[in-house]
Amino acid sequence: MKFTWFNLMPWPYLPDDFREKHHSVWVDLPSSLYDPVRGHDVYNTYLDQLEYAETLGYDGIGVNEHHANAYGLMPSPNIMAATLSRRTKKAALVVLGNSIALYNPPVRVAEEFAMLDVLSGGRLVAGFPVGTSMDTNYVYGTVPALTREKYAEAHELIMRAWAEDEPFAFNGRYTKLRYVNCWPKPIQKPHPPIFIPGGGSVETYDFCIENTYTYSYLSFTGYLRAKKLMDGYWERVSKANVDQSPYRAGFAQTICVGETDQEAERLYAEHVNYFYNRCLHVFPGFADAPGYRTIKTLQAQVLSQLTRASLENLATLTWKDLVEGGHVIAGSPATVRDRMKDLIKGLRVGNIFCLMHVGNMPDEKTRHSTKLFAEQVMPHLRDMWPDFAEDDRFWIHPMSKQASARKSKMPAEVA
């Protein structure tokens, strides 16, 4: 099993009446709610937590990309990954990822990801999301019905930029370049492992299977609700006649560990409530720009997930509802162990993105939960997939010896 400690980097100071006063947590919320001076501490605390997770033995540390979003303060995940690359040594840098349809030219992603792979000595996991409609269409202005075509072209360009050893010309519909020439190139060959966040479209399942990429389902609604979607993925894997390695799949899960079930509730309930109530207050008119999803996906999918009623439902969920409904896996180490086993077996996943900083959770509580999980849960889950222990296709291949960040010496020390 591979565990990646993930921080969404939410803004922890949304007012109590946020839902009543504001239209949406994403796209059109006023930036006056953000305070850059407090933001300085917020960023640094979150980065410290990611580094702390490495010291506890998490396999990866994860960042992602959102725009105009108060629960995801990383418009540029690559900047975060770059700071982490210098202060960590072992953990995979899981960048989930760069919304490749947004970069002009997309070679920029090939270059920056290569930089990160070189900086980190081959520890990059490269995520290529299509990007949510909120980010990609509403905030970054990509025409919804052209998003997927643009994405496919960007993917082709990036993979070729990494693969080719000579400059080449690329005559795409959206990008025309006479000289594609990626300097630097990534350390990992033929390329860093690639994770594709998906939300249930068959096209994305097949894309991952064909390219041997990891399909990652990033949901906040937990493992019980994810069963149907992941079953659909595995069905597609069977049909494609490839192996059933669990490392073909990943799942994001909110996890809160306390010494006891009671302690977990006492420590974490208010922060879980902050996240599911305030942070997920997304205006449904931004959820799905017309043309962003394929009609096939729309017809197959539960539109009700995107209705206002269902989003409002989230807000009224109590700790008990959220824990019983599996949105959140919470409790004592023993409780969390059992539920994690259900998740891992039930969804057949080799990658867990552990969402352990939740909403406005303070640093000490975040570290408490993170440590308990690392010491008392993770070791019991390590060997859930013994038949695939040797499968290294979906994870990083770092250099054996990594350079260290040296401290500058003061003149006196030189003398």
Next chain:
Amino acid sequence: MDSKLIDVAEGRAKIRVYSGGNGQTMLFLHGAGGFLKDDPFLKALMSKYRVYAPLLPGYEDSEGADRLRDMLDVTLHSYDVMDALGLEKPIVVGHSMGGMIAAEMAAVAPRQIDRLALIAPAGLWIDKLPLPDIFAKLPFELPALLFHDVEFGTKLMTAGQNFDDMEFLNDFMIMNAKRLGMAGKLLFPIPDRGLADRLYRVRARTLVIWGDNDRLIPKDYGEAFKRQIKGSELVIVPKAGHLVGHEQPDAVLKALAKLG
């Protein structure tokens, strides 16, 4: 009203065309919402003209949207439709997005169009008067943007059904995704594809028609069109919103008569 599927551009698109009425030939280009069931404005036009009203790919069962990616694609497609229908110098009328397309047609090939009516057309952007984002509206919010008489408009759009009914809503959302998915190629995120730079080329006798109470594209935009198209005339229709032809069909017909 007749309705049939026709091949366009040697089968590159297959589109539905509504036609009917007697009189001078008119090509009518619909707005982003397409046509309503038994569309009352279309019927009104057919009471005076021989109307051909093609549906863009993505609307109802018209196919071929994938190859239409930008304004030029759609403009040329519209000429292909005229060819497929064998229309010679029809009166070209467009509403909203259709008005934007009609204006582009007249600007790109000014000798092809002699008479042009733009009804609350999209296509311009005035920084001081930003338009509401129709791509971020929930279905129940639309009538208030589109109609002067919101109650009348809601009834017209839902045809007696209800936006709270899950099944109706699901169907509406899928149709809407197809329609606005196509429309987004011209209108998202800002409905400006450079038309202002090309309007000087329009030679057609041009009528600009606007609802006095248009809350989607305010009538100031009508002034802008009038200013930028030489010799054009602006007619403001009272007690009408963006769907001016649906709310005041007689007033619109009366205005169109000015084109001769």
